[in-house]
Amino acid sequence: MNKKRLIVCLDVKNGRVVKGINFENIRDIGDPVELSVFYDKQGADEIVFLDISATVEGRKTTLDMVKKVAKNIETPFTVGGGISTLKDMENLLTAGADKVSISTAAVKNPELIREGVRQFGSEHIVLACDAKKSKVDWEVYTHGGHVATGLDTVEWCKKASDLGAGEILLTSMDADGTKDGYNIELTRAVAEAVKIPVIASGGAGKLEHFKDVFLKGKASGALAASIFHRGIFSVWQVKEYLMSEGVGIIDD
Numbered sequence: 001m002n003k004k005r006l007i008v009c010l011d012v013k014n015g016r017v018v019k020g021i022n023f024e025n026i027r028d029i030g031d032p033v034e035l036s037v038f039y040d041k042q043g044a045d046e047i048v049f050l051d052i053s054a055t056v057e058g059r060k061t062t063l064d065m066v067k068k069v070a071k072n073i074e075t076p077f078t079v080g081g082g083i084s085t086l087k088d089m090e091n092l093l094t095a096g097a098d099k100v101s102i103s104t105a106a107v108k109n110p111e112l113i114r115e116g117v118r119q120f121g122s123e124h125i126v127l128a129c130d131a132k133k134s135k136v137d138w139e140v141y142t143h144g145g146h147v148a149t150g151l152d153t154v155e156w157c158k159k160a161s162d163l164g165a166g167e168i169l170l171t172s173m174d175a176d177g178t179k180d181g182y183n184i185e186l187t188r189a190v191a192e193a194v195k196i197p198v199i200a201s202g203g204a205g206k207l208e209h210f211k212d213v214f215l216k217g218k219a220s221g222a223l224a225a226s227i228f229h230r231g232i233f234s235v236w237q238v239k240e241y242l243m244s245e246g247v248g249i250i251d252d
Contacts, residue, residue, distance in 0.1 A: 003248045004214050005045040005221035012051045029229050033068045040073035042235040045250045051081025063095045070096020080128050103128040104142040117164035127160040132173040154193050161194040172202040179205025187217035207241040
């Protein structure tokens with residue numbers, strides 16, 4: 001069985017790391033480079049940087065930040081936000097990002113996934129999917145969670161997988177920042193529908209939440225922000241708990 005990954009999320013806005021609840025009530029957390037170094041030393045398996053306002057504001061993710069992060073940490077990191085062309089992907093990967101995450105641009109032009117995979121390899125292309133409960137199932141949202149698309153989340157993730165995406169970063173907007181637990185039902189539905197790794201995002205608040213999303217939600221990775229930023233748990237504390245519960249994780 002593949003070992004599970006613990007991933008720290010750094011939402012970036014105006015050059016600062018921020019955090020909100022349900023994609024609202026944003027507050028300042030700190031400097032992205034300093035925080036990436038901090039979590040690198042804590043033993044995070046990966047770090048994800050999401051420029052949460054880049055698409056809405058019609059601009060690109062700051063390459064200077066990516067270059068500084070790459071020079072200061074050894075942990076693999078993914079960058080998303082404002083990526084709409086192959087050139088954007090190339091610029092970020094050249095600057096030092098290990099993977100790029102696309103969301104809005106992929107919905108607008110699904111072929112961008114296939115083209116990115118063809119040029120850079122599936123291991124460098126992540127589909128980010130922001131999902132919110134609708135009357136029937138879960139609906140995909142774009143533009144930083146501001147625009148409803150009418151797309152069914154499970155079907156969209158299946159399509160992205162078929163187009164070659166290497167993994168899916170699945171965020172439950174309903175659970176985001178609440179610390180009430182990951183959306184197990186949503187995560188499992190997507191994980192069972194695709195053959196690529198699914199990273200669960202949104203809702204981590206207790207140690208048990210990580211075990212549940214791995215064992216019940218069938219996630220390959222669990223992404224969290226608030227509990228780490230607020231010092232509720234360290235990355236290593238979560239890893240120690242998961243090992244004590246028999247969950248196979250990356251522990252070096």
